[in-house]
Amino acid sequence: MRIDVVTIFPEYLDPLRAALLGRAIERGLIEVGVHDLRDWTHDVHRAVDDAPYGGGPGMVMKPQVWGDALDAVCGPDTRLVVPTPAGRPFTQETARAYAREQHLVFACGRYEGIDQRVIEDAARRMPVDEVSIGDYVLVGGEAAVLVMVEATVRLLPGVLGNPVSAEQDSFSDGLLEGPSYTRPEVWRDLAVPEVLRSGNHALIDRWRRDQALERTLLRRPDLLDRLPDGTLDQRDLAV
Numbered sequence: 001m002r003i004d005v006v007t008i009f010p011e012y013l014d015p016l017r018a019a020l021l022g023r024a025i026e027r028g029l030i031e032v033g034v035h036d037l038r039d040w041t042h043d044v045h046r047a048v049d050d051a052p053y054g055g056g057p058g059m060v061m062k063p064q065v066w067g068d069a070l071d072a073v074c075g076p077d078t079r080l081v082v083p084t085p086a087g088r089p090f091t092q093e094t095a096r097a098y099a100r101e102q103h104l105v106f107a108c109g110r111y112e113g114i115d116q117r118v119i120e121d122a123a124r125r126m127p128v129d130e131v132s133i134g135d136y137v138l139v140g141g142e143a144a145v146l147v148m149v150e151a152t153v154r155l156l157p158g159v160l161g162n163p164v165s166a167e168q169d170s171f172s173d174g175l176l177e178g179p180s181y182t183r184p185e186v187w188r189d190l191a192v193p194e195v196l197r198s199g200n201h202a203l204i205d206r207w208r209r210d211q212a213l214e215r216t217l218l219r220r221p222d223l224l225d226r227l228p229d230g231t232l233d234q235r236d237l238a239v
């Protein structure tokens with residue numbers, strides 16, 4: 001997989017070259033390119049934004065600059081991803097879909113956003129996703145790109161030490177992960193739940209499932225509405 005990011009703050013993407021993702025790059029599991037949008041500006045001031053038609057606060061990113069940048073960076077197998085508060089939700093399902101892509105290009109917007117014609121024009125040649133990582137407004141898309149790249153790349157074969165954990169991820173069965181414990185058995189007079197030390201794996205699996213259901217019900221009841229049919233069996237419903 002190749003990932004390219006276009007941004008006016010290339011240094012913001014330096015963390016992509018650290019730790020797990022850095023090792024994935026060194027091992028050739030992914031290629032990463034970070035590009036400075038200002039390399040495609042045409043004027044002495046290297047302007048990337050201008051005032052919004054129709055008035056209103058802030059500035060809008062110029063279409064010409066973005067158009068030239070995406071012409072240079074995108075290819076025949078590219079999926080273009082634009083992080084924006086106005087996007088469809090980015091979920092674990094999105095990450096799984098992106099992990100199957102050959103080439104992802106992330107366009108980092110700043111100011112009030114990117115001239116909409118950039119997205120319209122790109123959509124003539126490639127799939128384009130306007131995606132939100134959450135219901136809040138960031139100053140730019142760079143932090144959202146770090147989130148989406150990490151969620152996606154960790155799913156690639158060979159990236160994680162123990163691939164099983166990617167399957168048993170939170171959300172993999174549509175529920176939140178329950179609580180985890182490790183040694184010592186008692187810490188600040190708090191004991192590890194007895195069942196986890198019982199060695200009875202049927203009981204442990206049941207307890208973990210009950211904990212996941214209870215936590216999902218309490219913190220994210222919306223996820224329960226979206227579970228595929230048959231996910232919850234009769235015993236689950238008794239929780």
Ligand SMILES: COc1cc(COC(=O)c2cn[nH]c2)cc(-c2cccnc2)c1
Nearest residue numbers: 084085109113132133134137138140141
């Ligand atoms: C491409 O257009 C954008 C992109 C971003 C950065 O992304 C996020 O904030 C985000 C992504 N997932 N959740 C939030 C921000 C704005 C923006 C800023 C100020 C006022 N209105 C809009 C516009």
